[in-house]
Amino acid sequence: MRYNNKKYYLKQVCIIVLLSVNYSCFTDDPQLIQLPDKTPPSGYIINPIDGSSISGNVSLEVIAIDNEQIDSVFFLIKSQNSSSYQNIDSTKKQDQDIWKGSWNTTNSQWIENENYFVTFRATDLAGNTFIASPIIVKIDNQDDEPPLGYILNPVGGQMVNGTVNIEVEASDNTSLRYVKIYINNELKVTHSEAPYTYTWNTENETDDLVYSIYAVLVDVDNNTTTIPPISVTVNNLLPTDVSPPTGAITSPPGGSTVAGNTLIQVTSVDDQLIDFIEYYIDGDLVETYQCNGPSCTGSYNWDTSLYSEGEHTVQVIIVDGWNNSTVLTSINVWVDNIDDDTIYPSVVIIEPASGQTVSGDVIIEALAIDNIGIEKVEFYINAELVHTDESGPEYNFMWNTDTLADDLEYIITTIAYDISGNEAPSTSITVLIDNYDNILPNGYISYPYAGQSVSGIENILIYASDNNSVVDVKFYINSVLAFTDDTEPYEYNWDTSTELEDLNCIIGATVTDNSDNIFTIPSISVSVDNIPNDTSPPIVVISNPSSGQTISGTVDFTVLANDDSGIAFVELYIDGDSMGIIEDEPYVFLWDTTSEIGDHSDQHTLSARAQDIAGNISFAQPILITVEN
Numbered sequence: 001m002r003y004n005n006k007k008y009y010l011k012q013v014c015i016i017v018l019l020s021v022n023y024s025c026f027t028d029d030p031q032l033i034q035l036p037d038k039t040p041p042s043g044y045i046i047n048p049i050d051g052s053s054i055s056g057n058v059s060l061e062v063i064a065i066d067n068e069q070i071d072s073v074f075f076l077i078k079s080q081n082s083s084s085y086q087n088i089d090s091t092k093k094q095d096q097d098i099w100k101g102s103w104n105t106t107n108s109q110w111i112e113n114e115n116y117f118v119t120f121r122a123t124d125l126a127g128n129t130f131i132a133s134p135i136i137v138k139i140d141n142q143d144d145e146p147p148l149g150y151i152l153n154p155v156g157g158q159m160v161n162g163t164v165n166i167e168v169e170a171s172d173n174t175s176l177r178y179v180k181i182y183i184n185n186e187l188k189v190t191h192s193e194a195p196y197t198y199t200w201n202t203e204n205e206t207d208d209l210v211y212s213i214y215a216v217l218v219d220v221d222n223n224t225t226t227i228p229p230i231s232v233t234v235n236n237l238l239p240t241d242v243s244p245p246t247g248a249i250t251s252p253p254g255g256s257t258v259a260g261n262t263l264i265q266v267t268s269v270d271d272q273l274i275d276f277i278e279y280y281i282d283g284d285l286v287e288t289y290q291c292n293g294p295s296c297t298g299s300y301n302w303d304t305s306l307y308s309e310g311e312h313t314v315q316v317i318i319v320d321g322w323n324n325s326t327v328l329t330s331i332n333v334w335v336d337n338i339d340d341d342t343i344y345p346s347v348v349i350i351e352p353a354s355g356q357t358v359s360g361d362v363i364i365e366a367l368a369i370d371n372i373g374i375e376k377v378e379f380y381i382n383a384e385l386v387h388t389d390e391s392g393p394e395y396n397f398m399w400n401t402d403t404l405a406d407d408l409e410y411i412i413t414t415i416a417y418d419i420s421g422n423e424a425p426s427t428s429i430t431v432l433i434d435n436y437d438n439i440l441p442n443g444y445i446s447y448p449y450a451g452q453s454v455s456g457i458e459n460i461l462i463y464a465s466d467n468n469s470v471v472d473v474k475f476y477i478n479s480v481l482a483f484t485d486d487t488e489p490y491e492y493n494w495d496t497s498t499e500l501e502d503l504n505c506i507i508g509a510t511v512t513d514n515s516d517n518i519f520t521i522p523s524i525s526v527s528v529d530n531i532p533n534d535t536s537p538p539i540v541v542i543s544n545p546s547s548g549q550t551i552s553g554t555v556d557f558t559v560l561a562n563d564d565s566g567i568a569f570v571e572l573y574i575d576g577d578s579m580g581i582i583e584d585e586p587y588v589f590l591w592d593t594t595s596e597i598g599d600h601s602d603q604h605t606l607s608a609r610a611q612d613i614a615g616n617i618s619f620a621q622p623i624l625i626t627v628e629n
Contacts, residue, residue, distance in 0.1 A: 036126070037067070037068055037124070037125075037126035037128065038126070038128065039066070039067045039068075039128060040066075040124070040128040040129060040130045041064055041065060041066040041070055041122040041123070041124050041128065041129075041130040042064075042065055042066075042122075042130055043062055043063050043064035043065055043097070043120070043122055043130065043132055044062065044063055044132055044133075045060075045061070045062050045118065045119070045120065045132060045135055046061045046062060046063055046098075047059055047060065047061040048060070048118070048135070048137050049135075050135035050136060050137075051135075051136060051137070052137055052138075053137070053138045053139075053140040054105055054137050054138070054139060054140065055105060055106075055139065055140050055141040056104075056105060056106060056141065057102060057103070057104050057105075057106075058102070058103045058104075058105055059100060059101075059102060060075050060100065060101040060102065060103055060118070060120075061098060061099070061100050061101075062075075062098070062099050062120050062122075062132070063097050063098055063099075064097060064099050064120070064122040064130075065097045066122070066124040066128075068124055068125055068126065069124060069125050070097075070099075070122055070123070070124055071123050071124055071125045072122075072123050073099040073101075073120055073121070073122045073123075074087050074120060074121045075087070075088050075101045075103065075118065075119075075120050076088075076118070076119050076120060076121060076131070077103070077116055077117065077118050077119075078116065078117050079111065079114055079115070079116050079117075080114070080115050080116070080117070085117070085119070088101075088103055099120075099122075105139045105141060106141055110139055111139065112139055112140070112141055112142055113138065113139065113140065113144075114138070114139055115136050115137070115138050116136070116137055116138075116139065117134040117135070117136060118134060118135050118136075118137055119131055119132050119133070119134040119135070120132050142221070143173065143174050143219070143220075143221040143223065144221075144223060145172075145173045145223060146217075146219070146223040146224060146225040147170055147171065147172035147176055147217040147218070147219045147223060147224075147225050148170070148171050148172070148217075148225065149168055149169055149170035149171065149179070149215065149217050149225060149227050150168075150169055150227060151166070151167070151168055151169075151213060151214075151215060151227055151230055152167040152168065152169050153165060153166065153167040154166070154213075154230070154232050155230065156230035156231060156232070156465075157230075157231065157232070157233075157465075158232050158233075159232070159233045159234075159235050160202055160232050160233070160234055160235070161202055161203075161234065161235055161236040162201075162202060162203065162236065163199060163200070163201050163202070163203075164199075164200045164202055164232075165197055165198075165199055165200075166181055166188075166197060166198040166199075166200055166213060167195070167196070167197050168181060168196040168197070168215045168227070169196075170194075170196055170215075170217050172217075172219040172220075172223075173219075174219055174220055174221065175219065175220050176192075176193075176217060176218070176219050176220070177192065177218045177219055177220050177222075178190050178191060178192045178218055179191045179196040179215055179216070179217050179218075180215060180216045180218075181196070181198045181213070181214075181215050182212075182213070182214050182215065182216070183200065183211055183212070183213055184211055184212055185212070185489070188200070196215070202234045202236060203236050205234045206234070207234055207235060207236050207237050208233070208234070208235060208237075209233070209234060210231050210232070210233050210446075210463060211231065211232055211233075211234060212229040212230070212231055212488075212489075213229060213230050213231075213232065214226065214227055214228065214229035214230070215227045228488075229488060231463070231465060241270075241271065241272050241320060241321065241322035241324060242322075242324065243270070243271050243324065244318075244320065244324040244325060244326045245268055245269065245270035245274055245318045245319070245320045245324065245325075245326050246268065246269055246270075246318075246326060247266055247267055247268030247269065247277075247316070247318045247326065247328055248266070248267055248328065249264065249265070249266055249314065249316055249328055249329075249331055250265045250266065250267055250348070250427050251263060251264065251265040251346055251348050251427065252264070252314075252331075252333055252346055253331070254331035254332060254333070255331075255332065255333070255334075256333055256334070256344065257333070257334045257335075257336050257342065257343050257344065258302075258304050258333050258334070258335055258336070258343065258346075258371075259304055259305075259335065259336050259337045259343040259371030260303075260304060260305060260337065260343075260369070260370070260371035260372075261301050261302065261303055261304070261369055262301075262302045262304055262333075262346060262369065263299055263300070263301055263302070263346060263348060263367065263369055264279060264299065264300045264301075264302050264314060264316075265297070265298075265299045265348050266279075266289075266297070266298045266299070266316050266318075266328070267295075267296075267297050268291070268295065268296050268297075268298070268318045269294060269295045269296075270294055270295075270318075270320040270321075270324075271294070272294060272320065272321055272322070273291075273292070273293065273294060273320055273321035274291040274292075274293060274294065274295065274296040274318065274319075274320055274321075275290075275291060275292075275319050275320055275321050275323075276288050276289060276290050276291055276319050277289040277291065277296065277298040277316060277317070277318050277319075278316065278317040278318075278319070279300040279302075279314075279315075279316055280313075280314070280315040280316070280317070281302065281307070281312060281313070281314060281315075282312055282313050283313070283315070286300065286302070287300040297353070299348075302314075304335045304337060305337055307335050308335070309335055309336060309337065310334065310335060311332055311333070311334055311335075312332070312333060312334075312335055313330050313331075313332050314330060314331050314332075314333060315327070315328070315330040316328040316330075337371065341371065341372050341418070341420040341422065342422070343370070343371045343372075343418075343422065344418070344422045344423070344424040345368055345369065345370035345374055345416040345417065345418040345422060345423070345424050346368070346369050346370070346416070346424060347366050347367070347368040347369075347377060347395075347414050347415070347416035347424060347425070347426040348366065348367050348368075348426055348427070349364065349365070349366050349412060349413075349414055349426050349427070349429050350365050350366065350367050351363060351364065351365040352364070352412075352429070352431055353429070354429035354430055354431070355429075355430065355431070355432075356431050356432070357431070357432045357433075357434045358401060358431050358432070358433060358434070359401060359433065359434050359435045360400075360401060360402060360435065361398055361399070361400055361401070361402075362398075362399045362401055362431075363396055363397075363398055363399075364379055364396060364397045364398075364399050364412060364414075365394065365395070365396040366379070366395045366396070366414045366416070366426065367395075368392065368395055368414075368416040370416070370418040370419075370422075371418075372418055372419055372420060373418060373419045374392050374393075374395075374416055374417070374418055374419070375390065375417045375418060375419045376388055376389065376390040376416075376417050377389050377392075377395035377414055377415070377416050377417070378414065378415045378417075379397040379399075379412070379413075379414055380412070380413040380414065380415070381399070381410055381411070381412060382410055382411050383411070383413070386399070395414075395416075401433045401435060402435055404433055405433070406433055406434065406435050406436050407432070407433070407434060407436075407438075408432070408433060409430050409431065409432050409433075410430070410431055410432075410433060411428050411429070411430055412428065412429050412430075412431060413425060413426060413428040413429075414426040436515070437467065437468055437513065437514075437515035437517065438515070438517065439466075439467045439517065440513075440517045440518070440519040441464060441465065441466035441467075441470055441511040441512070441513045441517060441518075441519045442464070442465050442466070442511070442519060443462055443463055443464035443465065443473070443490075443509065443511040443519060443521050444462070444463055444521055444522070445460065445461070445462055445507060445509060445521060445522075445524055446461045446462065446463050447459065447460065447461040448460065448507070448524070448526050449524070450524035450525060450526070451524075451525065451526070451527070452526050452527070453526070453527045453528075453529040454494075454496050454505075454526045454527070454528060454529070455496055455528070455529050455530045456495075456496060456497070456530065457493050457494065457495055457496070458493075458494045458496055459491055459492075459493055459494075460475060460491060460492045460493075460494050460507060461489065461490070461491050462475070462485075462490040462491070462509050462511075462521065463490075464488075464490055464511040466511070466513040466514075466517075467513075468513055468514055468515065469513060469514050470488075470490075470511060470512070470513055470514075471486065471512045471513055471514050472484050472485065472486040472511075472512050473485050473486075473490040473509055473510070473511050473512075474509060474510045474512070475492040475494075475507075475508075475509050476506075476507070476508040476509060476510075476523075477494065477499075477505055477506070477507060477508075478505055478506050479506065479508065482494065494507075496528050496530060497530055499528045500528065501528060501529070501530055501531055502527070502528065502529065502531075502533075503527070503528055504525045504526065504527055504528075505525070505526055505527075505528055506523050506524075506525055507523060507524050507525075507526060508520070508521065508523040509521040531614075533614075534563075534564065534565040534612060534613075534614035534616060535614075535616065536563070536564060536616065537563075537612070537616040537617060537618040538561055538562060538563035538567055538610045538611070538612045538616060538617075538618045539561065539562050539563070539610075539618065540559060540560070540561045540570065540608055540609065540610035540618050540619070540620040541559070541560050541620050541621065542557075542558070542559055542606055542607075542608055542620050542621070542622075542623050543558045543559065543560045544556055544557070544558040545557070545606070545623070545625050546623070546625075547623035547624060547625070548623075548624065548625070548626075549625050549626075550625070550626040550627075550628055551593060551625055551626070551627055551628075552593060552627065552628050552629045553592075553593060553594070553629070554590060554591065554592050554593070555590075555591045555593060556588050556589075556590060556591075557572055557574070557579070557588065557589040557590075557591045557606060558586065558587065558588045559572060559587040559588075559608040559610075559620060560587070561587060561610040563610075563612040563613075563616075565612055565613050565614055566612060566613045567585075567610055567611075567612055567613075568583070568611045568612055568613050568615075569581045569582060569583045569610070569611055570582050570587040570608060570609070570610045571608065571609050571610075572587070572589045572606075572607075572608050573605075573606070573607040573608060573609075574591065574597055574598040574604055574605070574606055575597075575598035575599045575604050575605050576605070576607075577597070577598060579591075579597075587608075593627045593629060594629050602626050602627050602628065603624060603625070603626050603627075604624070604625055604626075604627060605622050605623070605624055606622065606623050606624075606625060607619065607620060607622040607623075608620040
């Protein structure tokens with residue numbers, strides 16, 4: 001029985017040998033057989049990043065791993081238009097499984113702004129090879145990125161007066177070389193460093209005219225950006241303002257209970273300019289809010305914890321640019337900072353403004369405060385809940401207006417809830433949705449002027465503007481399209497010599513915006529006058545010889561002629577016989593007195609006539625001379 005068991009055991013041992021190691025059924029010592037390594041390496045590129053732009057000497061880094069050991073790693077690079085990779089660098093192992101190499105992208109074989117595939121080939125000690133999935137990078141050694149900027153102040157369409165501070169915001173991916181500020185195409189200032197400003201004294205300019213302001217930005221690589229011009233109107237002759245401003249305290253409501261930091265919100269308007277808003281608590285001035293425009297929304301964050309419990313009076317005074325002031329109706333509020341929270345939160349819509357025209361995606365932003373804390377803010381459009389924001393402190397909602405009816409007003413309201421369950425609505429605002437541009441562009445003919453006489457090449461200048469952008473301006477002469485200009489300044493060099501003389505020509509123009517709205521500029525009439533109406537005859541005199549002079553031989557018969565418009569010709573006469581017409585100065589006839597010219601006597605009469613280019617004729621005073629040969 002034991003023998004059979006032992007026999008069975010030996011069979012099991014032999015079976016196991018066939019699977020794993022080479023055991024001898026006839027010996028007691030097993031021997032290991034080394035299987036060949038057929039597992040390839042693996043890895044990936046960690047630098048540069050796929051899709052990135054690179055420049056200069058680039059560090060190439062990969063992670064390459066193997067079940068045994070990596071023998072070598074080579075980087076392979078090819079352009080998108082190449083059919084094969086180039087081996088640019090063998091790498092060195094830096095740390096654990098990280099291998100690094102170097103790629104000098106400034107060498108001439110690498111093309112600027114070209115995309116390149118980058119991969120690597122890893123080989124282990126057994127000769128197994130792995131090629132990684134390639135990444136794409138773009139070589140960018142030269143800065144061809146223009147600077148960015150905009151005109152911060154003033155704003156387009158603004159009416160300005162006095163001293164105006166023109167402010168330009170400018171930046172560049174490297175650095176700016178200079179910023180130039182122009183007014184009506186005239187360079188006013190050049191700045192090599194911030195701030196990029198120009199103090200413009202509009203009192204030196206002609207009043208009630210439109211002025212164009214733009215700026216040119218140039219970086220250290222000579223990339224240039226021209227900030228599109230804005231137009232402002234200079235009006236220094238403002239009428240004396242005797243009308244006081246108006247306004248209202250919009251938050252908190254009168255009679256409400258407040259605690260902690262409470263926002264006192266005021267809206268104000270004036271026919272010209274709101275200068276500042278003063279806030280008073282119980283008759284004490286606590287804040288002056290500066291304004292600079294015909295309308296102003298000011299706020300003061302009132303820390304009620306500094307005041308006693310009970311009733312307090314909030315008063316506001318609004319002052320305009322002419323020092324007219326308005327004292328708003330004061331409100332009384334109750335300060336209650338005790339732990340038992342019966343205080344309602346306060347919420348104000350700070351964006352968009354009431355009455356604003358909006359389009360596309362609109363951010364509705366609300367400012368909500370409470371003595372303890374805000375739980376959430378609900379947003380309503382036309383009394384319908386559209387969004388709830390619980391992630392303060394900035395409560396907002398991105399409102400997509402594209403699907404809503406256009407050219408209609410919508411009411412926006414918010415309700416704030418504090419963590420104690422108290423709730424309070426905001427003051428509702430109304431906005432107008434305008435997703436489709438149906439506003440006509442505007443413009444006028446700035447030169448020439450109506451009724452002006454024109455001649456030669458006249459430069460017709462058109463001022464054009466639009467709420468979005470102007471596509472082109474078409475110039476018409478007598479209702480015939482003469483020229484189309486799609487870039488500012490909009491101008492056309494009109495050759496008036498092709499028009500009929502002394503007739504009126506009608507100059508017209510149309511302005512087209514990017515929504516195909518067309519505005520027809522009022523036409524003007526000008527008079528073409530290329531040929532002056534000259535009625536003054538020329539002045540003509542015989543300068544040689546002198547009257548009564550005795551001459552002989554060859555004499556220069558010389559005539560002087562002058563006219564305000566120009567001499568057409570001069571004709572010289574001896575004894576009434578024409579010696580010919582001379583069209584150009586000098587008007588001289590070489591007279592051989594021995595020849596048979598004139599009467600057969602010793603005395604001769606010299607005369608001349610001149611005609612100007614308008615056809616006016618003058619005769620010179622004749623002279624009598626004596627010939628003695």
